[in-house]
Amino acid sequence: MAQPPTPLVYELFNLAGDILLLSNILGDRNMADQLENKFNQPLGGNQMPRFAGQASFFRLPVQADAAGLDVALLGMPVDIGTSNRSGTRFGPRQIRTESVLVRPYGMATQAAPFDSFQVADIGDVVVNPYNLLKTVDAIETAVDDVLAAGAKPVSVGGDHTCTLPVLRSLAKVHGSVALVHIDAHADINDEMFGEKVAHGTVFRRAIEEGLIETKKMFQIGLRATGYAADDFDWSREQGATVITAEECWYKSLAPIMDQIRETIGPDTPTYLTFDIDGLDPSVAPGTGTPEPGGLTASQGLEIIRGCYGLNLVGCDLMEVSPPYDTSGNTSLLAANLIFEMLCSLPGCIRRS
Numbered sequence: 001m002a003q004p005p006t007p008l009v010y011e012l013f014n015l016a017g018d019i020l021l022l023s024n025i026l027g028d029r030n031m032a033d034q035l036e037n038k039f040n041q042p043l044g045g046n047q048m049p050r051f052a053g054q055a056s057f058f059r060l061p062v063q064a065d066a067a068g069l070d071v072a073l074l075g076m077p078v079d080i081g082t083s084n085r086s087g088t089r090f091g092p093r094q095i096r097t098e099s100v101l102v103r104p105y106g107m108a109t110q111a112a113p114f115d116s117f118q119v120a121d122i123g124d125v126v127v128n129p130y131n132l133l134k135t136v137d138a139i140e141t142a143v144d145d146v147l148a149a150g151a152k153p154v155s156v157g158g159d160h161t162c163t164l165p166v167l168r169s170l171a172k173v174h175g176s177v178a179l180v181h182i183d184a185h186a187d188i189n190d191e192m193f194g195e196k197v198a199h200g201t202v203f204r205r206a207i208e209e210g211l212i213e214t215k216k217m218f219q220i221g222l223r224a225t226g227y228a229a230d231d232f233d234w235s236r237e238q239g240a241t242v243i244t245a246e247e248c249w250y251k252s253l254a255p256i257m258d259q260i261r262e263t264i265g266p267d268t269p270t271y272l273t274f275d276i277d278g279l280d281p282s283v284a285p286g287t288g289t290p291e292p293g294g295l296t297a298s299q300g301l302e303i304i305r306g307c308y309g310l311n312l313v314g315c316d317l318m319e320v321s322p323p324y325d326t327s328g329n330t331s332l333l334a335a336n337l338i339f340e341m342l343c344s345l346p347g348c349i350r351r352s
């Protein structure tokens, strides 16, 4: 019996399948995966109440390693590098808890990170709470594994010591990176209590080790009191740009970010490290070394959004100390800042 003529819709359906197959073959996994909706999606607030269920980062699936991921969210529960109040060892867990309120689309940017990337929570680095140097090595190994899987690390601290091994790991793949560093502190001490590795020595070590392209290094939000009037000058002498909190007061930071993007350029591998104490203690009190006169929450958002267009190869959010965050607001803000980091990664789709 003769076959009936194939309906046009069926032809079109086949054609769409062919295009999907072809895009897979060509390695355009993003397009294929978006069309097939294969990326991990956060558990919706109407599927399970937001206060219930597993408190993974953004209610994403948890997996043991970074296999198959574009972006790996990993916790670094460390506070033995801190010099004042401790408590950042609880940061990853509390930020996970507060992150359950974050929804999948950015309303201002129209960014859709979970339609753009395969993202999951890969748990915490197994740190050694009795040994900072072993902890630093464990973090470097963990980030090596993330990079070997072809994923980008988005790290959640933990005190700022954690950033040093991340930069060491990134340098093995990318060479020295450009740096956007938000902080109240320069973290360029030569040593603390005679120790070369601590949360306040990170960027001196990183520069000495050649991990940072200093002419493309920007420290934003530095302020308050120091041990000497020239405390921030060592960074400047290495070629970095210091933008003090006072230079940020009372204004939008979008123009500064335009300049930073122009200086760094779209191709240079760039790392974004965000110490929550860069923001004012009025919006982020839950941290170990708070300093008055810091950036506003909206300026923090502007900085991260202003990184869209850079070749971000990783990001981190450090120094949230939940014991000093009695309302949970610091962790909630941190979770939103991490979401914005996902939105600023290269290739993140805008839905508008």
Ligand SMILES: [Mn+2]
Binding pocket: 183, 184, 185, 275, 277, 278, 289, 319
């Ligand atoms: Mn700091």
